[in-house]
Amino acid sequence: MSFWEKLVNFISQSAGTVLTGVVEAVRTLFEGDPETRRQVAFSVSLIALSAKMAKADGFVTLEEVNAFHEIFEIPEGERRNVARLYNLARQDTAGYEAYARTLKNLCSDGEEGCPLLEEVIDGLFHIAKADGTVHEKELEFLAHVAEIFGISEARFTAICARHMDLGERDPYGVLGVSRSDDFKTIRSRYRALVAENHPDRLIARGVPKEFHAAANDRMARINAAYEAIERELKAA
Template identity: 60%
Template structure:
């Protein structure tokens, strides 16, 4: 699918990533399902490359983390590499690209689930070298704001990935510690349903990216288990 995209883009892809963005709609106009997958893939490729550059260096661990969530077929490897290298040249312009990505959820939609999937992928890459640099966190927070993801929602996403003092299970579920257990259970079930792999497929998330869904489900399961055991022992 990336070779089709580059055929549509032509030489513009060697000088401007914006050419990639504009070509997705026309290259896959008659195939909306593939268009969603390509748009999602390009979003993560571009933003992960730009984020990796945000702290001044693209670490080998970050490149490997990118490869973990994108099992690229050998025939597509050179095209994906072209996209990644083009995007990582500098951080400039990521805001405009993030705005285009946000448009995949419709104008002004808040807390779009597909954009949470993108942020999860970016966090996965950012933490791959063992430390999320403060400039990377600023990058992620700015992207979340452009995505119309509110502060509370972003804090819940971040709690799954950034926890220097240990994971706070209530933060993972986005609840105060005084929440009655019945409400905790209800929130857990809603979040687990939203994170089911079938839901992600319906949003156009590529199959190989579902490792992120598994990590999210593991975090949700662990958070609920910790709370459940603590409430039972109280």
């Protein structure tokens, strides 16, 4: 029996809300295996919150479904179990705020400023923008979840800039720097972002390897932003 099947069966048989079942399942099934537990916690958080985001937005597009499968290269035989988890979360009476608060603890395990939570927000953006735009209700949802996660406004703005056109704050916003910063500061920030997004660092944080498609998209945007700033400053 795969861990997805175990997870869904455990949740389906547990008492209380789906959210309670999710937390109990992750902690019970993967006790003693912290690496797998963090990866599963990340995956479950992204699946559950994407389901709640779809509910907040009111509809799910084919492009968003494809983006979801692009992030999680789910084997054909497991898609039914993942779809069951998605639908259970979407139909749960608990609001998305309750999900965000509980999943924050599940992902961070009490760690303040947990990078894994930023990865969840980044993944949700990747899904939300798949139909060509991040809709107002989706952005409102993402901003509130980020606030619950304890992600600063500056960090959230930088994540936004990687996925949305923010006018004059882009490409500087992508790197999380200011137009008044000197090139040495900008280059230092760029190198830090490259190091943060190295596949080995992602795996160490608990990001499943299947999520690297979204991470590659993020790195492409970071590289493009740095190159644009470099060209602008050389031309000045």
